[in-house]
Amino acid sequence: MSKRPRAGVRAAPRKTTKRRSSTKPTRSSRSKPLLKIPRERFDTWVLRHIQVMTGSLGRLTKQPVASLLTATVIGIALALPTSMYLLVDNARDIVSQWQSQGEIWLYMKPNVSDLRANQIAAELEARPDVASTRLITKEQAKALFIEHSNLGSAMDLLAENPLPAAIVLTPSELNSAVVDGILWHVREMPQVDLAKTDREWIERLQAIIDLARTFVWIIILALCFGVTIIVGNTIRLDIENHRQEIIVTKLVGGTDGFVRRPFLYVGYWYGLGGGVIALIFVGLAVAFLQQPFNHVLGLFESHYQLAWLSLADCLVLLASGTFLGWVGSWIGVSKHLRDIEPT
Amino acid sequence: MIEFHQVNKRYESGHQALSNLSFQMSAKEMAFLTGHSGAGKSTLLKLIALIERATTGSVVIGGQNLNAMGRAHIPFLRRSIGLIFQDHQLLHDRSVFDNVALPLIIAGMPPGKIAPLVLAALEKVGLEGRDKVRPIMLSGGEQQRVGIARALVGRPKVLLADEPTGNLDPELSREIMQLFVDYHLEGNTVLIATHDLDLVANMGKRVLTLEGGKLMQDIPAVGEVTPQAEEETAVSYE
Ligand SMILES: Nc1ncnc2c1ncn2[C@@H]1O[C@H](COP(=O)(O)OP(=O)(O)O)[C@@H](O)[C@H]1O
Numbered sequence: 251m252s253k254r255p256r257a258g259v260r261a262a263p264r265k266t267t268k269r270r271s272s273t274k275p276t277r278s279s280r281s282k283p284l285l286k287i288p289r290e291r292f293d294t295w296v297l298r299h300i301q302v303m304t305g306s307l308g309r310l311t312k313q314p315v316a317s318l319l320t321a322t323v324i325g326i327a328l329a330l331p332t333s334m335y336l337l338v339d340n341a342r343d344i345v346s347q348w349q350s351q352g353e354i355w356l357y358m359k360p361n362v363s364d365l366r367a368n369q370i371a372a373e374l375e376a377r378p379d380v381a382s383t384r385l386i387t388k389e390q391a392k393a394l395f396i397e398h399s400n401l402g403s404a405m406d407l408l409a410e411n412p413l414p415a416a417i418v419l420t421p422s423e424l425n426s427a428v429v430d431g432i433l434w435h436v437r438e439m440p441q442v443d444l445a446k447t448d449r450e451w452i453e454r455l456q457a458i459i460d461l462a463r464t465f466v467w468i469i470i471l472a473l474c475f476g477v478t479i480i481v482g483n484t485i486r487l488d489i490e491n492h493r494q495e496i497i498v499t500k501l502v503g504g505t506d507g508f509v510r511r512p513f514l515y516v517g518y519w520y521g522l523g524g525g526v527i528a529l530i531f532v533g534l535a536v537a538f539l540q541q542p543f544n545h546v547l548g549l550f551e552s553h554y555q556l557a558w559l560s561l562a563d564c565l566v567l568l569a570s571g572t573f574l575g576w577v578g579s580w581i582g583v584s585k586h587l588r589d590i591e592p593t
Numbered sequence: 594m595i596e597f598h599q600v601n602k603r604y605e606s607g608h609q610a611l612s613n614l615s616f617q618m619s620a621k622e623m624a625f626l627t628g629h630s631g632a633g634k635s636t637l638l639k640l641i642a643l644i645e646r647a648t649t650g651s652v653v654i655g656g657q658n659l660n661a662m663g664r665a666h667i668p669f670l671r672r673s674i675g676l677i678f679q680d681h682q683l684l685h686d687r688s689v690f691d692n693v694a695l696p697l698i699i700a701g702m703p704p705g706k707i708a709p710l711v712l713a714a715l716e717k718v719g720l721e722g723r724d725k726v727r728p729i730m731l732s733g734g735e736q737q738r739v740g741i742a743r744a745l746v747g748r749p750k751v752l753l754a755d756e757p758t759g760n761l762d763p764e765l766s767r768e769i770m771q772l773f774v775d776y777h778l779e780g781n782t783v784l785i786a787t788h789d790l791d792l793v794a795n796m797g798k799r800v801l802t803l804e805g806g807k808l809m810q811d812i813p814a815v816g817e818v819t820p821q822a823e824e825e826t827a828v829s830y831e
């Protein structure tokens with residue numbers, strides 16, 4: 251753009267009139283005047299762009315139903331991955347807020363007696379990295395089982411209590427190095443059948459959410475591809491419908507760029523319109539989900555609130571819509587415009 | 594201004610539309626191109642505007658060999674040539690004004706300068722006051738004149754017309770022809786393809802006659818002898 255001459259900088263050479271005749275360039279004969287390529291003034295160029303931009307919007311509003319349908323399809327294609335992204339993002343936030351209780355549960359082998367378990371608990375409590383221990387005897391385990399499951403009566407049918415004793419161990423510090431150190435030690439002990447932390451569940455959940463995130467990104471890419479195809483195909487039809495206009499424009503000297511421009515702006519409007527519709531869809535979805543979502547979270551004693559898209563996210567959505575519309579129309583235009591030549 | 598050197602044009606269908614065609618027109622010359630339907634008149638005009646390309650031989654316009662002209666330069670060639678088509682080639686979803694303004698908009702002319710030029714061109718072809726209507730509301734003759742106004746509005750050095758009086762009554766045809774003569778007298782090159790021999794005969798201009806894609810006759814303008822005249826009437830029948 252900087253190459254274009256600015257309006258109003260031409261007045262200066264007035265004073266040099268005397269020299270003008272002597273420095274007149276010797277034009278190379280006849281080809282020049284016929285094929286001179288005049289430069290468009292910058293302000294005219296800007297004005298024409300604005301005209302084409304509004305003109306293509308006007309063209310779309312002439313067929314409001316068709317245009318709106320196309321924009322809605324694009325909107326849905328954008329809203330789908332956006333809401334999935336939003337959901338996964340919320341889930342990640344929620345899980346990251348879950349505090350590990352930091353307890354390690356050691357389940358004894360069945361042949362380890364309550365007495366032996368109590369000794370082990372005392373030994374472990376002596377370790378510097380262990381803050382406290384609590385013994386759950388076989389009887390207590392049975393009571394807990396009966397309380398928390400409705401299989402309690404089945405327990406009565408068994409001659410012997412099948413549940414092992416357990417030790418609940420609180421590390422002195424809640425960092426993973428300490429927890430790992432204790433786990434490594436207790437898993438070596440012959441009496442210990444199984445050692446578990448709640449931390450593992452959180453890690454597993456996080457791993458699942460990360461997987462979901464990757465999946466969402468794949469869907470985002472696929473639907474971006476879809477949006478460019480939708481726009482490209484719409485532009486193809488648009489080009490077909492404006493065949494005569496393209497031919498006439500080329501006949502009177504329209505460059506490829508000039509012919510391309512209105513179609514690119516149509517794609518731009520489709521993309522932007524699709525982005526706005528996607529925002530509305532996502533907004534509605536969040537509004538409808540907020541109540542039930544917070545209710546569910548309330549059950550987990552979480553005060554987390556379902557987050558809306560941030561302002562930056564909204565802008566990214568609109569910008570991606572517009573960009574994809576532009577890319578789609580560019581592909582459609584470059585594939586089909588060259589084929590239309592006057593004959 | 595216009596030079597054809599041993600030009601052959603064979604369409605993809607295999608049809609030989611022009612054979613070994615050579616002629617020259619100097620700048621500021623006016624000529625008619627006649628011949629029966631299918632003689633190759635339209636094809637010849639299309640080669641000048643690079644709507645078609647010569648199969649062999651060369652077409653030179655304003656000193657530029659069109660064989661060497663790339664796709665990107667074609668629009669600028671066409672801006673220097675006013676084209677008038679038998680089928681008008683107007684845009685029916687735009688006003689007469691917008692149709693005539695199109696070449697100026699394409700050339701990047703500031704909007705303030707466009708309106709007076711468009712209105713002047715419309716007045717010249719006798720369509721003053723019709724600038725706001727759609728071409729579809731006009732008669733065939735009026736549409737033809739919109740096409741002529743569009744071709745003239747950018748004041749091209751070369752004006753090519755393909756059967757411009759095809760749909761007009763004799764009275765109007767003469768008026769249109771006079772318009773072309775006037776444009777020629779303003780110092781431009783004008784080439785008109787027509788099969789209306791009566792009209793051509795009265796004009797006293799140079800007449801090129803095509804037959805089966807060959808140049809059969811080159812009659813100089815009344816009172817002039819073009820140097821090519823003898824040369825080209827001697828073209829053999831193969
Ligand atoms: N696009 C084309 N493809 C194949 N043949 C063509 C094409 N255009 C014209 N022709 C043929 O070339 C010959 C010359 O056509 P044209 O130049 O239109 O003649 P005129 O204008 O003198 O009537 C005709 O026989 C016509 O059928």
Ligand SMILES: [Mg+2]
Nearest residue numbers: 634635636755
């Ligand atoms: Mg013809």
